[in-house]
Amino acid sequence: MRLQHHSTFTLLFGTGLALSGATASVACGTKNLDGCEASRTCAPTSVTGSGGSKSEAGAPDHDPQAASGDKSGSGGGVARAGQGGAAAQGGSAPDANAVGGTSGHSRNGEAGDDSAPTGDGEGGESDRPHSTGEGGKSGAPAAAGRSNGGAPTAAGAGGRGDAMGGMSGSSGMAGLAGTNAVPLGDTTAPQLTHIVPPNAATGVKSDTDIVLTFSEPMDTRSVEAAYQSNDLPPALVDFSWKNDSTTLVIHPKSPLAYADVTDLSANARRYAYTIAQTATDLAGNHLASLPGSTSVELEFTTLRHVTQALPVKSGGGLLATQPPSGAVTTVTRCDVAGSYLTAGDDAQNDAYLALATFDLSSVPSGVEWQNATLTSSLSTSTLNPYIDGRLGDLHAFSTTIEPATLTWSSSMTDLGAFGRYGSQTDAALDVQSAVVADYAHRSERSNRSEYVFHFDVETDNNDAGSTARLNCANILLNLDYLAP
Numbered sequence: 001m002r003l004q005h006h007s008t009f010t011l012l013f014g015t016g017l018a019l020s021g022a023t024a025s026v027a028c029g030t031k032n033l034d035g036c037e038a039s040r041t042c043a044p045t046s047v048t049g050s051g052g053s054k055s056e057a058g059a060p061d062h063d064p065q066a067a068s069g070d071k072s073g074s075g076g077g078v079a080r081a082g083q084g085g086a087a088a089q090g091g092s093a094p095d096a097n098a099v100g101g102t103s104g105h106s107r108n109g110e111a112g113d114d115s116a117p118t119g120d121g122e123g124g125e126s127d128r129p130h131s132t133g134e135g136g137k138s139g140a141p142a143a144a145g146r147s148n149g150g151a152p153t154a155a156g157a158g159g160r161g162d163a164m165g166g167m168s169g170s171s172g173m174a175g176l177a178g179t180n181a182v183p184l185g186d187t188t189a190p191q192l193t194h195i196v197p198p199n200a201a202t203g204v205k206s207d208t209d210i211v212l213t214f215s216e217p218m219d220t221r222s223v224e225a226a227y228q229s230n231d232l233p234p235a236l237v238d239f240s241w242k243n244d245s246t247t248l249v250i251h252p253k254s255p256l257a258y259a260d261v262t263d264l265s266a267n268a269r270r271y272a273y274t275i276a277q278t279a280t281d282l283a284g285n286h287l288a289s290l291p292g293s294t295s296v297e298l299e300f301t302t303l304r305h306v307t308q309a310l311p312v313k314s315g316g317g318l319l320a321t322q323p324p325s326g327a328v329t330t331v332t333r334c335d336v337a338g339s340y341l342t343a344g345d346d347a348q349n350d351a352y353l354a355l356a357t358f359d360l361s362s363v364p365s366g367v368e369w370q371n372a373t374l375t376s377s378l379s380t381s382t383l384n385p386y387i388d389g390r391l392g393d394l395h396a397f398s399t400t401i402e403p404a405t406l407t408w409s410s411s412m413t414d415l416g417a418f419g420r421y422g423s424q425t426d427a428a429l430d431v432q433s434a435v436v437a438d439y440a441h442r443s444e445r446s447n448r449s450e451y452v453f454h455f456d457v458e459t460d461n462n463d464a465g466s467t468a469r470l471n472c473a474n475i476l477l478n479l480d481y482l483a484p
Contacts, residue, residue: 186283191215192275192296201300202268203366203484206255210237212275217245222280224248226287228295229273245282258305258482264364268301268484303368303482310477313448316357317341317472320406323350324459328407330355334472341475343394344385344467345459354453354470355403358477360439361447364484371480372435374418374451375428376470384422385455385466392456394419394427394468398434399450412452419468427470435479449477 194213197204210232214223224239227250238251259269274295279287289296317334319342333339334356341354374396385391397412415434418427431451438449453470460466 186281187285188216189285189288190218190279190281191288195298197300199298199300204256204271204300204302206258206302208256209252210250210273212248212250213243214246214248214281216281218248219280219282219284220245220248222278223275223287226276226279226295227273228276229271231271232273256302258302260305260307262307262309264306264308264362264483266304268304270299270301272297272299274298301484303484305370306367306479306481306483308363308479308481310358310360310362310479312472312475313357313359316355316359316403316448316450317475318355318357318403318406320353320355321346321350322353322408322458323348330404330406334475337473339472340379340469341453341472342467342469343453343455344381344391344465346465346467347463349459349461351408351454351458352467353406353408355406356451356453356470356475357403358449358451359447360435360442360449363439363479363481366484367439368482369432369436369439369480370482371478372430372432373428373478373480374415374431374476375426375478376418376475378419378424378427379469379471380422381465381467381469383464383466385460385468386420386422386424390457390460390466393417394453394455396429396431397452397454398431398437399452400438400445400448401450403450406452408454408458410452415451418453431477435477451477 191214192212193215194211196211197208220239220241224234227234227239232250232252236253238253240249240251241247242249256271257269259267274297275287276295277286277289287296312334314335315332317332317339318330319333320328320330322328333341341356342352343354344352346352378394380386383390386393394417396415396418398415399406399410399412401410401412413434415431416429418429434451435449438445442448453468455468
């Protein structure tokens, strides 16, 4: 039994772990040992040899029959009779797959006698081999970067011994270039928070851009595709974005049109457009709209271009006669069909002044003035007041006096020559400055805009009348303005 056991030990662990000084007969094999020759049986050497001490771990033996592991223990010495020798202590294996840890002590040998050798001590059980260390866990993938790719995680730490290292974590996905980060879990529908012009606005100017402000950054392509208008189609506008894709500017390639009206009850030019719900934010949430609607519907109207001809106010066409001495007399002339206002002098050398008053109460508030012109048709008496510079030029003046107090010396502002020659049949004069002033102060001026006509010279001091006539039917204050 001992011989069989010792042979088994040698086959498992090689000659490098055989006990020194063993007395049992063993097959030597092909490798020569002390006192043996190839294919011979070793002779016993001692009957009662003392047990050997533990040997220190031997260096690795690369022979195929050598012990596995990095360091193998040398065999113990021969045991005394009745006491087994201590088995060798194997070296600790630093390598991951080394076989054998620390050898156990041998069990006691059976008692020997002078003629029989003691048996070898039985080798103790070796420690279980080290298992292969588990690899470190892989690093978790980095989260997606907002703008740049996330940095890859570090490789997992290796396990014990020659265990393989953990797999490297995968790098983060690159963020979308040129766009803002998409908030995680964004399920809120974007809204239009500010609109220029405001919905249903009136009096919009021709150079106005449409400006739409959203509650969050938008998918710009989806918004532009969602814009629809028959009045201002996409082909006739330019789109631009600002403020991190929260503000869309829609710029018409041509000025917005105005409705040309002569009647203030006429409608203004309307522009309508829609932004469909297909417009989305960066997270794909659709634009919020009113319940039951698939789009946001918006509109506005532009200014109206108004041309308005004001006739002389009822009771506002006066002829004032101022004699060389004495009181001034006035008479209403334009309330009578076919009547005239007259400027010049008469045979008694009385001076004539004509006053035309217009009512501005029909002009709406907030207008933008374009032009104002005073017009009339002209005729003359038989003795032409323009000939030979007799009375000079016929001038138009603006004033704010009460008509009943009109005199040649009343406070007036000369607006320029209204008539210059005898054959002149139509007259026109720019009076915008006077109209703007009267409009700005129309409350205290009772909505009146007044004009006085007279010549440069008060009278020519002859015995004949020299007058210019203004036909009341076509004495007009022509207004040109922009209004809501």
